[in-house]
Amino acid sequence: MAFTDKPVKLVVPAPPGGTIDVFARIISDQLSQEINQPVIVENKPGAGGAVAIKYMLSQPADGQVLLVSVTNVLTESPHVVKSGFDPLKDVKPIAEMARSYMLFIAAPQFPANDAKEAIAYVKANPGKVSVASYSPGTSSQYASAILNRKAGLDMEHVAFAGSAPALAQVMGNQIPLMFDGSVTSKPMIAAGKVKLLAVAYKSRMPEYPNVPTMAELGYPEVNFSNWSGVFASSQTPPALLAKIHATLTKINASPVVRARYASTGFEPITESRTLEQAAEDVRTEYERNGEIVKAFGIKLN
Template sequence: MRRRTAMLALAAALCAGAAQATDKPVKLIVPAPPGGTIDVFARIISDQLALEIRQPVIVENRPGAGGAVAVKYMLSQPADGSVLLVSVTNVLTEAPHVLKSGFDPLKDVKPIAEMARSAMLFIASPQFPAKDAREAIAYVKANPGKVSVASYSPGTSSQYASAILNQKAGLDMEHVPFPGSAPALAQVMGNQIPLMFDGSVTSKPLIAAGKVKLLAVAYKSRMPEYPDVPTMAELGYPELNFSNWAGVFASAQTPAAVLEKVHAALTKINAVPAVRARYASTGFEPIAEPRSLQQAEEDVRLEYERNGAIVKAFGIKLN
């Protein structure tokens, strides 16, 4: 009886606010195709959420326009907590600086829960003649105009990182953007483009398989799975500190009480050891300490403003 009462309470927490049936499916909207990183992340959440509330939790993929398609769809639905966005923050903090998104990322969307983080890695093709970032930088300097660097999209932190390294290290790497990590990584694996800054989630299995080479971590701290790999800050480039957190977002029109209840439900899910283990297995770093709604909103604002300053400083535009 106690277990049933707890589950009913969780269901009510998730769907409270508007008068709606408790058996109404919950939709988690993903701004990426099936099988991608954030899609996998969303299905980890949906599996646990369905177990907790004993009602359908549906993952719906709506890729396109740098995430704007998914965000605008969510904003078009009733703001009652039954349609939520599962995404990494770059949809709100990077893409709107270079794409006409059709929404205000700081006013129209509210972050509900920060759940896991993906750090940026500096990687190379297996054939690239450098075993680490220091040697890679020396090689680029010794071969001016001959080395290119891929990114998973123009106007993203993948491009920001290479632009900053070019400036700070006095390099001239040519930026070659792709529509996503997968096509960019294919070029790196094939040695057509030797270097790239990529997220840990998509790079991790390729590093383990020897298909790409890890040169350095472009994040503020070393990663537990790569304890011997230094950060770019340790090599003298503290500006190369990039990561995105993944979590759940809602329409800003959602009542505050509903946001608080959904936040509580997701915080409970995020503490489940099996969920955290699944995050880690995909390359995400679980966020250890829960962030409040107010803290999450401030985190998005700071990331948005930092990225905006980078875009302005480097004159980054959509190619």
């Protein structure tokens, strides 16, 4: 039974071409077939995700306008960006669907070929090396702040409004380093447009078996992954949330969706998390990031 007989809008808190946008378009195609209604993806980037979230919260809580996002808009940005909403109370996660990881990458002409060489180069060139992030107040910024502190570096953080504009600067050799999500970096690594220095996650990635993790290099705190999924206003009736959850769980198990995840660098979340478990996972991630922001004095620069 479809949860609606009207068109659905999926709001994305990022510009076209980024990780979340890619993910939303995989979901929208399948959801449209499932409910037999048009599903429109609408990009509303800005303010660390707050623009999209506040837009969703301003609409009737009837399942017609949903947020498709990576968890960072709820668990990272609100610690440093005045968001105007409570990420744990106002927004309800409906479905955990796929996961992406953080990678440490470099511009093609950067004179280091792995993270160890990159760290040595930054040390030898104090005050000269900048590092991009895909948005201020996200793990893309956290990772470089932690590395600065732990390795005694002074990389200057340059924030962008999304992966695509940041990657353009890295590929063009204007900014030498970046911590980026696996989904957006993967095609650039394959095309030789950026260099992969290390995996900023607790374990090596199957597609890069020879690339060490930051933990292996002595920086276990540089360990970031986010899950992507669908979120609603917490005002949405529980029975409707349960219906949407069931629909999205079915979509996520579809071989078509799994194949598209694999081709884009997402890893499907195969164990179905209940609505309560998803809310708990958001809370845990939020609290961990709050501690990172406090410990490393992370602010918007």
